Amino acid sequence: MTTAQTDRFGIFGGRYVPETLIPAIDELERAYDAARLDPAFNAELEHMLRTYVGRPSALSDAPRFSEHVGATVWLKREDLNHTGAHKINNTVGQVLLARRMGKTRIIAETGAGQHGVATATVCARFGLQCVVYMGEEDMRRQELNVFRMRLMGATVVGVSSGTRTLKDATTEAIRDWVTNVNDTYYIIGSVVGPAPYPRMVRDLQSVISREARAQMLAQAGRLPKTVVACVGGGSNAMGAFHEFVPDAEVELVGVEAAGQGLDSGLHSASLSRGRPGVLHGSMSYLLQDDHGQVHPAHSISAGLDYPGVGPEHSYLKETGRAEYVSVTDDEALRGFQLLSRLEGIIPALETAHAVAWIASQKGRWKRDEPVLLCVSGRGDKDVAQVSQMNIFGS
Amino acid sequence: MASGSVTISSEAFPAQHGIAERFAALKAHGRRALVPYITAGHPDPERTVALIGALEQAGADVIELGLPFSDPMADGPIIQASSQRALELGVNFDRVLALVQRARPGIPLVLFSYLNPLLAGGGDALTRAAQAGFSGVLVTDLPVGSDPELEARIGDGPLAFIRLVAPTTPAPRMREIAEHGSGFVYLISRLGVTGVRDDLPAELPETVARLRGATTLPVAVGFGVSRPEQAAAVARIADGVVVGSAIVRAAGEGVDQAAKLAASLRAAIDTATDTA
Numbered sequence: 001m002t003t004a005q006t007d008r009f010g011i012f013g014g015r016y017v018p019e020t021l022i023p024a025i026d027e028l029e030r031a032y033d034a035a036r037l038d039p040a041f042n043a044e045l046e047h048m049l050r051t052y053v054g055r056p057s058a059l060s061d062a063p064r065f066s067e068h069v070g071a072t073v074w075l076k077r078e079d080l081n082h083t084g085a086h087k088i089n090n091t092v093g094q095v096l097l098a099r100r101m102g103k104t105r106i107i108a109e110t111g112a113g114q115h116g117v118a119t120a121t122v123c124a125r126f127g128l129q130c131v132v133y134m135g136e137e138d139m140r141r142q143e144l145n146v147f148r149m150r151l152m153g154a155t156v157v158g159v160s161s162g163t164r165t166l167k168d169a170t171t172e173a174i175r176d177w178v179t180n181v182n183d184t185y186y187i188i189g190s191v192v193g194p195a196p197y198p199r200m201v202r203d204l205q206s207v208i209s210r211e212a213r214a215q216m217l218a219q220a221g222r223l224p225k226t227v228v229a230c231v232g233g234g235s236n237a238m239g240a241f242h243e244f245v246p247d248a249e250v251e252l253v254g255v256e257a258a259g260q261g262l263d264s265g266l267h268s269a270s271l272s273r274g275r276p277g278v279l280h281g282s283m284s285y286l287l288q289d290d291h292g293q294v295h296p297a298h299s300i301s302a303g304l305d306y307p308g309v310g311p312e313h314s315y316l317k318e319t320g321r322a323e324y325v326s327v328t329d330d331e332a333l334r335g336f337q338l339l340s341r342l343e344g345i346i347p348a349l350e351t352a353h354a355v356a357w358i359a360s361q362k363g364r365w366k367r368d369e370p371v372l373l374c375v376s377g378r379g380d381k382d383v384a385q386v387s388q389m390n391i392f393g394s
Numbered sequence: 395m396a397s398g399s400v401t402i403s404s405e406a407f408p409a410q411h412g413i414a415e416r417f418a419a420l421k422a423h424g425r426r427a428l429v430p431y432i433t434a435g436h437p438d439p440e441r442t443v444a445l446i447g448a449l450e451q452a453g454a455d456v457i458e459l460g461l462p463f464s465d466p467m468a469d470g471p472i473i474q475a476s477s478q479r480a481l482e483l484g485v486n487f488d489r490v491l492a493l494v495q496r497a498r499p500g501i502p503l504v505l506f507s508y509l510n511p512l513l514a515g516g517g518d519a520l521t522r523a524a525q526a527g528f529s530g531v532l533v534t535d536l537p538v539g540s541d542p543e544l545e546a547r548i549g550d551g552p553l554a555f556i557r558l559v560a561p562t563t564p565a566p567r568m569r570e571i572a573e574h575g576s577g578f579v580y581l582i583s584r585l586g587v588t589g590v591r592d593d594l595p596a597e598l599p600e601t602v603a604r605l606r607g608a609t610t611l612p613v614a615v616g617f618g619v620s621r622p623e624q625a626a627a628v629a630r631i632a633d634g635v636v637v638g639s640a641i642v643r644a645a646g647e648g649v650d651q652a653a654k655l656a657a658s659l660r661a662a663i664d665t666a667t668d669t670a
Contacts, residue, residue: 016509016535018468020560020585022567161474167465174467179586181562278510278535279465291486292514293464 007195009315015194017174017281024181029196031101036203041096048092049207052125053082055089057208059215062373064342069358071365074220075345076212076374078236085348085377086208086236087118091187093204095122098185105129105184109173111138111166111232112303112350113145114377115189120154130154133172137164138302145381163296166232166306170280190233191310194281198238198310205239212372213243224372225365226251230353231324232268232304234313236376241322251323254313255357257299258326266298270309271317271324284311300329301349301382331356333391336379348377349386413502413530413554413577416455417612417633426663427455427578427634428625429614430641430656431506433473434459434490435480437646445645446497448653453660456502458532458636461490463508468534470589472639476646487515491526502529504556504577509535524552530577532556538571549574556580561601565608572609578634581605583617590639591618594627602631622662629663 007014015025035041049055060075078086091108098106106128110116116132123130132149136158139146149156162168170192177186191198191205209227216224227244229237231254244250259267267273270285277286279294287295287307297307316322327335332349335356340346347355354373365371379386420427430449434442442459449457462477462485469477494503505512505528512519512533520531531553536545538557549555554577559568561584572579581602584595595601598615605613615628616636628635637659645652 015537015540017537017540018534018560018582019537019558019571020562020582022537022560023562023564162464162478171465171467175470175587178468181585277513278508280467281535286510288510288514290514292511293481293486294510 009312010318012276012284012311012314013195013198013282015281016278016283017194018178020178021181025194027101032097032196032200035097035100041100044096045093048096049089053088053092054080055207056211057081059212059219062343065339068338068342070362070367072220072368072370073358074216074224074370074372076208076240076372078208079345079347079375079378083114083118083121084380085114085118086205086239087115087189088121089207089239090189090201090204090235091115091118091122094185094187095126095128098128098187099126101185103183103185105131105180106187107131107133107173107176107184108187108189109133109166109169110189111169111305112301112381113138113142113149114303114381116154116156117145117148119187119189120149120152123154124152131176132156133159133169133176135159135164135166135169138166138169141302141385142381144384165297165302167294167297174280190235191238191312192233192280192282192308198282198312201235202238202242202312205235206242208236208239208374209241209243212240216370216372220370222370223247223250225369226253227372227374228253228255228354228358229374230255230304230350230376231271231309231313232257232306232350233308234310236374238310238312240372240374241316245321252316252321253357254322254324255354256324256326257301257304257332257353258328259298259300261328262326267326268297268299268304268306269326270307271313272326274307276314279308282311284314285309285317300332301353303348303350304353325357327353327356331360333386333389335359336382336386337391340379345375346379346383347375348379349382351376352379413456413504416502417578420455421612421633424667426629426632426667427612427614428453428656428660428663429456429458429616429634429636430454431458431460431636431638432645433462433476433480433642434493435462435483435485436476436642437479438483439485439489439493441645441649442493443497444649445652446499448649449656450499450501452653452656454501454656455634456504457499458504458506458638459490459494461487461505461507461511463511466508468587470587470639472590472643473588476642487511487519491522494526494528498527503527504530504532505553506532507534509533520548520551520553528553530554530556532558532580534558538574545574558582559605561585561595561597565604568605568608572611575611578612578614579605579609580636581613581615581632583615583619586617588617588638590620590643594619594624599631622658625659626662626666629666635659635663
């Protein structure tokens with residue numbers, strides 16, 4: 001099998017990277033394709049997911065939110081995972097792969113800090129050196145996650161170039177990888193980057209929809225009418241969509257961050273307002289100006305604050321298999337409060353975008369139609385930030 | 395022995411005669427190419443035009459002119475900062491072409507770019523670049539095999555297609571890369587990003603030898619080559635010496651500083667090949 005067959009999702013994806021990285025990416029692809037077919041690797045991964053991450057994650061009914069929306073909403077509870085988000089599904093898999101490949105040093109980029117924490121966590125668990133790149137702006141917004149990473153022995157490197165957010169942290173991580181490629185494994189945190197990362201991260205995150213599909217059949221007695229997930233780079237959404245893609249009757253909806261509004265220029269809605277381009281190793285929808293310069297993204301949630309998006313989402317958009325919508329900062333803040341008040345579940349600000357979109361769609365579903373919401377993470381990390389915003393009035 | 399004194403006049407090898415011809419002429423005289431890199435629009439567009447002329451005067455054989463990009467993942471701090479500065483001044487593809495038309499050097503220019511701003515230049519970008527006076531193109535993040543259709547279009551276009559080889563590239567892939575390129579092969583001397591370094595990697599001669607076994611194209615070496623003695627060492631084993639960050643840093647201080655550095659690199663390269 002040549003790599004050309006698995007490199008792309010339609011025209012999207014590929015491996016647009018400096019030549020120095022090509023042998024490492026070839027090696028990674030061979031190692032991953034061997035591992036994913038190896039029963040021993042899968043048994044080890046399953047064991048870790050069960051005994052360390054705490055999977056399977058629950059599928060919760062949401063009676064009061066359902067009443068509010070006028071549909072039957074089910075919550076896939078990735079917030080209940082160890083470290084509080086879906087990110088660890090990916091880092092557990094990749095760290096096992098890194099060990100299998102004999103790599104001793106792990107690097108990662110992080111935006112909200114959830115992927116950084118999930119990476120620092122598995123590195124502590126396996127005694128591997130860990131360096132996390134994080135934009136200085138995000139370090140300020142997510143101070144506690146910086147502390148968590150350091151507590152677990154990771155080195156957090158502040159990135160002061162560009163917009164000082166996830167985009168620049170990713171660029172800096174790639175620079176580290178080019179420099180230390182022989183002993184270093186780069187754990188990318190989303191379904192982005194050069195092939196095989198988008199496919200590999202999707203596979204590792206698709207445990208979300210593998211469980212959720214079976215849980216829906218068992219608990220709701222049917223498949224969901226609609227699956228809804230927030231999209232930054234898009235890993236929780238790919239994970240939540242993947243097993244439902246062949247179920248043509250199941251709608252897939254990705255919710256992007258509209259920031260201060262799609263026409264404000266301050267948003268992260270790559271699929272809604274970008275056009276195809278190349279950033280960080282793959283061809284996908286991208287926020288950019290007329291000259292191909294990457295346009296800074298904006299979102300209230302650091303985890304969605306990224307100008308690109310995973311190439312498979314671009315493909316799902318182009319083929320019409322998934323629909324992509326967007327929600328503003330203000331709407332997301334209301335979603336944050338809504339799920340907290342109605343269900344006693346404080347969602348991550350990222351997840352709150354998906355919550356807000358569902359809440360805005362009253363009348364779209366019949367009362368008994370099931371809607372599956374991926375609760376990508378818990379909102380504890382965002383409480384300090386939101387508490388400064390005077391959301392209860394004075 | 396006397397090759398250092400032979401002048402390769404610009405008139406004899408005008409830019410449109412291309413990069414391969416320039417390297418062939420140098421080789422015939424036992425000389426090596428000096429290939430400085432500058433970021434277009436740094437420190438400002440006016441001085442970019444002046445720099446092209448000054449570098450040619452100082453003995454450059456080919457100039458790599460960088461189209462600035464917002465996210466230069468293969469570049470170190472000096473070229474990152476120069477790109478940022480150029481973007482703040484509103485430099486874009488069309489303005490780079492306008493600069494080149496004004497500069498009209500007698501030596502070949504290579505358009506050095508990341509893929510995305512080049513794609514934004516449109517389907518006729520390379521034709522327009524050739525018309526403006528470029529002789530070659532190098533795309534940092536378009537490795538051989540990554541996008542065969544696009545690579546074929548560039549390869550069939552009007553510009554020489556300079557491809558990169560890394561220290562990590564295995565010999566069979568070196569052959570494949572060389573087969574898909576023209577002009578010269580750019581050998582990245584070391585792992586990592588562009589920047590000023592004090593040493594040269596110990597395994598560089600071995601890597602050059604491996605590449606020589608894979609291609610007959612001229613080999614130019616860059617990444618971390620900044621001082622005259624490093625340039626001299628590279629000149630003893632390669633056909634060309636690429637100096638980027640050090641020239642860009644000097645250009646930030648002034649056109650004269652960059653020209654002075656280029657002249658000292660030129661002298662070191664010629665002395666090294668005279669005594670070889």
